[in-house]
Amino acid sequence: MTRFSLFSALPLAAAAFWTGSAAGSEELSFSQVERGRYLATASDCIGCHTDFENGAEPYAGGRGLETPFGVIYSPNLTFDDETGLGRWTRDDFYRAMNEGIDREGNHLYPAFPYPYFTLMPRQDTDAIYDYLSTLEPVHKEKPENELPFPFNLRQAILGWNTLFFEEREFVSDPEMSDEWNRGRYLVDGPAHCGACHTGKNFAGADVDEEYLRGGVLENWLAPNIRGGENGGLDDWSQAEIVQFLRTGRNDHTAALQRMGEVVVLSTQKLANSDLEAIADYLKTLDDDPREIQPSQDSAVMEAGEAIFFDSCAACHAVDGTGAPGLFAPLDGSNKVNSEDPTTVIRVILEGTQAVATDAHPGPLAMPAYDWKLDDGQIADVATYIRNAWTNSAPAVDAGTVEDLREYLSED
Amino acid sequence: MVQKKPAVDAVLVGFGWTGAIMAQQLTEAGLNVVAIERGGWRDTPTHFPPTIAQDELRYYWRHEMFQETARETLTFRNNPAQRALPMRRWGSFLPGEGVGGSGVHWNGITYRFLPSDFEARTHNEQRYGPLPQDMTVQDYGVTYDELEPHFDTFEKICGISGRAGNLGGTIQEGGNPFEGWRSDEYPNPPLEMTFAQDRFEESARAMGLHPFPAPAANMSRAYTNPLGLSLAPCTYCGFCEKYGCGNYSKSSPQTTIIPVLMRKSNFTLRTNCEVLHVDKHPDGTRATGVTYVDAQGDVFEQPADMVILCAYQLQNTRLMMLSDIGEQYDPVTGQGVVGKNYCYQVMSSVQVFYDDAFTNGFVGAGALSMVADDYNGDNFDHSGLGFIGGGYISCSTTNARPIESRPVPEGTPEWGSAWKKAMRESFLKTTSVGVHGASMAHRLNYLDLDPTYTDAWGRPLMRMTYDFTANDRRMTDFITPIAADIARGMGGREIKINERTGSYDSMPYQTTHNTGGTIMGQSPADSVVNRYLQSWDLHNLFVMGAGAFPQNAGYNPTGTVAALAYWSADAIVNQYLRDPGPMVQA
């Protein structure tokens, strides 16, 4: 009876357990499947491989991923024979994760983060494979990618790989603690943090010098998450990093759109020891001191202050301290102070919603100001909050606001 | 053609405070719940954020938060000899509409009624002898002691800011010494008070009264409630009552319950759908669901094992009538119960005008108030006074929204240069002491269906027959002068007394504290629902809200409405579901 109650508490796993098609007669141990589920969660496979917008089945793919080169649709990871991984072997799967090459030998687009997954050892990719094999197979064709020439040519990736990709497994640094190494493995491997938080070159590949210093994608800024001296998370304690990844909120900020998704689907479900390891690692990444900006145009700052005092202080407080845990303090914020103002402008234009998590079920939201403030006013208030109090970041010009406004109105 | 929806465990009619409370409690118990709301979806960042919320014309004067009378109103007369005419536009009260109901635009004053309020007949007759024949006051059938844990639950859900006056029977300095015993302190300290409250406190104390800060659903600090939902500190913006709160600092169904509900797969909400009637089983012992119409005019049947009316008091009463459940009250014979004991409240005030001091009324919050409860309920000896009940006396600073709040001294003309100047001089230098008086039930104050006027769907409007009673008049005539005495002691240049005289006028705003019509009690002969808010007629029909009050107390009703909802939900989950049937034998 005990066994049954254990399984009934895990209906999905229990149901799929013995019927997994590709696993065939091979019996999968419970712990192996659970390990795979955990790694798949840490890798946030479900995030890209689920078409949430259309309420589609998890892991069945079909989500359009917006890249600078066009829209790429994620494939089906369930073990359907025709449209999914049904005919894939563990070797096929390892090769995809390790080299970015599919079962037919085609190169996969690096929107699939194999440059990070390559760090994962065989036993980890096998576990993920085994977990995926227990999912109910879903027959779902992948829509054609929307890529212009020459990006529609998969051969192009060969050149890309030659230039930017290195097949390698994770190597521990013996000088550092096990926790630190575990954190680094998670950050650089399964959790592929750099996919968003590391700056990219013209070809969309990571720039080493920009490692976790922040990046822009889909017109969002993924902020600098280096936690050492001068890093974006310099003033976050290790516990605050864990709290953010666990609950989607801490006294500094709340997880918004894309990161919100990551917290909900991935990090809130990870073991505390792993979140602590990630935080431990990030806290060792120092950064160069930020460039102190020359003082901004006083007319701009005065207009920005007037707008801020009248329109923003009811939540973010006159002195920019916000309401910790509720409304983001703007003073000292890594998003506000980042060189790239995309997120600041975007949040002012269209508002934003703090993600609802198990720990914080209430999705607090900021309203849109696009109808209320013109491009110049948004630029002025953005410049003000980026240079008021202890903040210092380049001024924002109206043209940048105009461009983003235009981009958002195209959706 | 009526389309049939899949059956559910419970259908809720209306999705304000009681709808949200019921939905939360019943889904927690594992039930599959559908809520049907006739207004639209509303939430802070889209419908009343601080980019648009502080708009006096739109939200109050153009009634954006309220039901449209065009769709449904009620007819009104002062007594049965008059012809009732429709309230073509709202005036003396403002029923809300949309998700969150009036819980979006309320002040947030969150009292508990006094223990003696729940036993109004027994208590007063024991102390003062028999009540007059026409005063149809009765006991609730539930006691304060039984409701105490549920008051406590709601106060914690809301994060009420206040100071206890009676902790487990021990009187606390600075709180309300007259309140019923509390099992716990308020979850948040009181709001900060302004100049006007300080003057009131001094004056009231000098008169030997016991002022205390009003229990407020405006947050005195950041707060996370037991459901994990966070509320922000109130910013004293002065756009609270009649408005939605833009920065999550006033408790509402949206800020305290709904986000949790929206994460549950056993909950569904349908908006812009209006329930037309409760469907009854032919055997007459239970409801089978509700019939509703959506905005496109399509009619649906929603079968359910339980029907819970969670609309406003006026709508719940009317739905009972339109569904032909229970016997309609007849004021001539005194027979029947549906529509009986409609009550209101008796409000009066005293304005204080200062010469030099600025009261700065725009710095305010919906429940920012100091209160003296010395003349409420039976907190004072009524011997020889000729009335029962009372009211609290308070000095609130909620706003200086100028279309609404621009008092002028006695003798000022109503327009022209002299008026304009007086208005300007007083605008920032005035405050008011209010009396929030109870309303006792009377044989001739009641609700029924109007014989002439119909709503947008061609169904009869409800008809209200109401006037202040002799008890009300004696009560307000006794307490208003006490309020004036406090006002005189507040250091102003002059005062102006706004007595409540004459017949009830349906136009000037007074309060949206309408009660009765689906009253609770101890037998089907005197009530619509039993002590668990369960219909005496259909055992799977429950009726929430202030309609259950057999008479109205001298307090804002939301705390008691919510406590009754939690009490009822508790009875449903722990008694009714185990053995569906009448929980009290008639």
Added chain:
Amino acid sequence: MVRISRRAFIRQILMAGTVVAGFPAAALGRQYRGGEGMPWEAGQTHTPYYGTEPGTFFTSAERACVDAITARLIPSDEDGPGAREAGVVEFIDRQMAGFFGRGQRWYMSGPWPEGLPTQGYQSQFTPAQLYREAIAALDAWCETNRGGSFAALEEDAQDEILTGIESGDVTFDGVSAETFFSLVKENAIEGFFCDPIYGGNRDMVGWSYVGFPGARYDYRDFVHHDGARIDLPPVALMGRPEWSAAQ
């Protein structure tokens, strides 16, 4: 069981149609499934509907009449600005052209017997119709009894007539002068103190006159004013001049 008549249904649809015209958000029935979280969309705000361009309802004669009445109710004088500086007529004109003037949200079905004072507005006219009828009646009354339209009379004469309407001494046939007067009074106050987005309270003159700081949302730093004056410039929904950097 009550059935919905086809007429009632069509009327409802028509009403819904005009609601859409007045407010951008269409009131359509929707189902929200629990488990999907709180509905929210980026860039969505229920922005205020502030009416059409000026000069859309009143004729020039009507405009002159409303201007004259409201200028007596809220005069421009040495103490400060009045209805004229605030643009009260423009405000009322826009209101009359919109849902308010159409009485769209009010219960406007008959029959229409004479009401008691405690029963409130019982005119069969919508606000816009009431203005139209009553202005015509007022001007006709003035022509007959004072030899000119209301707007053409001296201020003292105007005051005398308005006082007469208020006291019930001046009445019109077919339309209640008293109901009209109380509606104009109400609308004039609205136009003097509403947000400038609606056309009245131009440049926030009404708010500045009485010292109301307008559409603010945070007075935490001012709670303990202890009876002292708080000096804050008024701000409207669309801002104040200081929101734009000097060019």
